[in-house]
Amino acid sequence: MSFWLTNLLAEEIWGAISLGLLIIQAPAVFILLSRLLKGPSRRPPIEPLTPTPELLGAVSVVVPTLNEAKRIGPCLAALTRQGYEVREITIVDSHSQDGTPDLVKASQQKDPRFRLINDDPLPDGWVGRPWALHTGFLHSSQKSEWVLGIDADTQPSPGLVASLVKAAQAEGYDLVSLSPRFVLEYPGEWWLQPALLMTLLYRFDPAGTANQSPERVMANGQCFLCRRSVLENVGGYTSARSSFCDDVTLARYVASQGYRVGFLDGAKVLKVRMYEGAAQTWKEWGRSLDLKDAASSSQQLGDLWLLFSLQGLPLPIVLCYLLFSPPLSFSPSFLLLGLNLFLLAIRFALLLAIAPSYEGKSKKEKGNILPFYFYLSPLADPLAFVRILLSSIQTPTQWRGRQYSQVKRSS
Incomplete structure (x- = not known):
């Protein structure tokens, strides 16, 4: 019993x-x-495209750097291979001590579109990355219709910029960013990184789907294209000045102002080698994936x-x-x-x-x-x-x- x-x-x-x-x-x-x-209804991954004459000088590229000498080389080489749609490539360096400026100057000798500037000391209430991007935006040419933020750890394919601008024009986007193709190496990161990425896939609609409400907009600052006029109207990066996920914070603020924001699959035009090993992936990427700076x-x-x-x-x-x-x-x-x-x-x-x-x-x-x-x-x-x-x-x-x-x- x-x-x-x-x-x-x-x-x-x-x-x-x-x-x-x-x-x-x-x-x-x-x-x-x-x-x-x-x-099934999402937009397919964007394909690399050859620029057309109407895109001449349409884009100013801004790359924020701080001690990126070990990984910026592929990014600089890839930006050189972009076409005449890129008016200028401004590297905003935060006083690197590892030789990053020397690598930029070497690229400048081969491609006059490169320009190296240093940002001013970090103001109170600002995080380094949005401050560097804001500085690059303020120093970019007003003749450019678009401003493209690119991270130093990315490897843009030839035709990336043209395809991104044409996709934005075709879909009527004022701001558009891309999900990349991830380059991994060590066993630990192969095991951990996809699980961390899945935390984003569960929380948000697939890349390439129709616009969501502003508070559910997703973005990726590794490749972040915005109309210059929109950045001027929202005060550049000031709305994301204190955010450790400034890309999502800015994208959601722009969407809340009535502009059209898109997030597309860029696996065919953009690669990124983010972190070395599982420990660095856990520490560096993991602490921004909660997106608390962009959410209630x-x-x-x-x-x-x-x-x-x-x-x-x-x-x-x-x-x-x-x-x-x-x-x-x-x-x-x-x-x-x-x-x-x-x-x-x-x-x-x-x-x-x-x-x-x-x-x-x-x-x-x-x-x-x-x-x-x-x-x-x-x-x-x-x-x-x-x-x-x-x-x-x-x-x-x-x-x-x-x-x-x-x-x-x-x-």
Whole structure:
């Protein structure tokens, strides 16, 4: 009798826990499915294009730098290969000590469009990157219709700028940015980075889908094109001056002012080698992925619930069933297991969907076959949720070689 009562009590406890988890997860699954259904109708990745005469001198490029000597070389070489649509390429250096200015000056000898300037000391309330971009915007030619912010760790393909401008014109965008093709090398980053990227894919519509409400706009500052007239009207980068995710903050502010903002798939025209290894990826990228500087408290809480439901819970729940084998009659426990197996299936399907957005640095694999660590990245999903949670409750005190005290957030 005692054994029977114990089993009955255990079954009731499992059922109650399962019902509670179902209540938490089920709405998140509906939100995810509503976003995934938009995938087939999204705009395909943009293709490199040859500039046409009407684009002559239409774009001023701004590249912010701070000790980028180890990785800026491919970016400078790629910018040189852009066509006559690029009027000027302004490198805004924050007094680098590693030889970055020398590399820029060497490029300047080959391409007169390059110009090197130093930004002024960082004003109170500003973060370094938006300050450098703002400085570059203020020093750019007023004859350019567009201003393109490019990060030093990117590798733009020939025809990137022309294709980006033409896509913006065709879609009627005032501001448009691109998701890149990620170049990875070490096993740890192959395992962790896709899980961190998935935190963005779960929270936002796929790149290339129709405009969302301003508070849900997504952007990527690694390749960030905006009409000069729009930047002039919104005060340059001042709205994002204190933000550690200045790209999203500025894009959402621009969208809130009634301008059309787009986020497109740029995997065919833009590569990026962001960080070296899993530790650096965890530290540097992980602390800005929460996007708290661009979101309200309610948005942050909603996103944390979504990621907890879709990334934090599925793997532990399935493992729990495998290890403890709770009763699986048609009950909340049975439904919970089925729901989380379904979520893991979606996760692996998404992994296959984003595979074209990755390549190995060494390119030893024929046909760019991705290493098996990439396919193990779903195992890092609970860790990715923990990273976003930690980032959401912490304010960075160090960023790209700069130390910050408490930065006063801009309104």
